Amino acid sequence: MTEFRVAPPTVRNRAGDDEASRHSRREFIKRVIASGGMQGCSSQGTVPTAVAGSVERLVRINVNGQERPVDVLPQETLAMTLRYRLGLTGTKLACDRAECGACSVMIDDVVFNSCSVLTHSVRGRKVVTIEGVSGANGELHPVQQAFFDELSPQCGFCTPGQVISAVALLKRNPDPTREEARHAMAGNLCRCGAYDNYLNGIMRAAAGARAT
Numbered sequence: 001m002t003e004f005r006v007a008p009p010t011v012r013n014r015a016g017d018d019e020a021s022r023h024s025r026r027e028f029i030k031r032v033i034a035s036g037g038m039q040g041c042s043s044q045g046t047v048p049t050a051v052a053g054s055v056e057r058l059v060r061i062n063v064n065g066q067e068r069p070v071d072v073l074p075q076e077t078l079a080m081t082l083r084y085r086l087g088l089t090g091t092k093l094a095c096d097r098a099e100c101g102a103c104s105v106m107i108d109d110v111v112f113n114s115c116s117v118l119t120h121s122v123r124g125r126k127v128v129t130i131e132g133v134s135g136a137n138g139e140l141h142p143v144q145q146a147f148f149d150e151l152s153p154q155c156g157f158c159t160p161g162q163v164i165s166a167v168a169l170l171k172r173n174p175d176p177t178r179e180e181a182r183h184a185m186a187g188n189l190c191r192c193g194a195y196d197n198y199l200n201g202i203m204r205a206a207a208g209a210r211a212t
């Protein structure tokens with residue numbers, strides 16, 4: 001009979017990291033924060049199939065400062081359009097029912113769950129995804145840098161949504177209290193429970209802005 005073994009997990013606490021392992025974890029976190037680098041999972045891995053009588057229609061939507069022509073179905077959600085038609089896979093799909101915040105994007109600087117927004121409804125509005133928050137030369141947004149410095153993500157799956165919500169928060173309230181930040185981030189679930197790490201990052205980013 002075949003015997004299956006599971007390798008014991010390598011457990012290191014942060015204080016016990018040697019320099020090499022800390023470096024590789026930092027590199028991992030940096031990639032996750034910068035690009036939403038982990039592939040999302042979804043019950044639907046492709047654009048929705050057309051229901052009888054529905055046809056794709058060409059629309060133009062403004063995403064990350066660019067006008068993007070794209071064919072979409074009448075019932076297509078923005079999350080599906082971003083991920084599977086425009087290739088912007090930093091926006092994650094998890095619950096696909098407006099419960100977790102993994103698919104957060106900004107529309108005219110307000111956070112929305114893109115899994116619950118019809119693509120047709122964002123014509124004439126400005127959509128910003130995780131790919132659009134970093135600088136023109138690829139430098140990290142201050143929130144991304146702060147999350148990196150605080151080692152905020154664990155698995156990283158929720159990180160793009162956390163970044164989007166934190167960026168939107170600091171746009172409307174550059175100097176939030178920790179409680180205000182916690183309240184603003186309540187729509188972004190983190191299965192790893194890294195909530196305090198993300199709050200540490202937000203407070204660091206706010207403090208950095210105050211100091212400049």
Ligand code: FES
Pocket residue numbers: 092093094095096097098099100101102103104113114115116
């Ligand atoms: S995937 Fe949109 S809220 Fe969970």
Ligand code: FES
Pocket residue numbers: 153154155156157158159189190191192193194
């Ligand atoms: S870091 Fe894993 S789900 Fe948030």
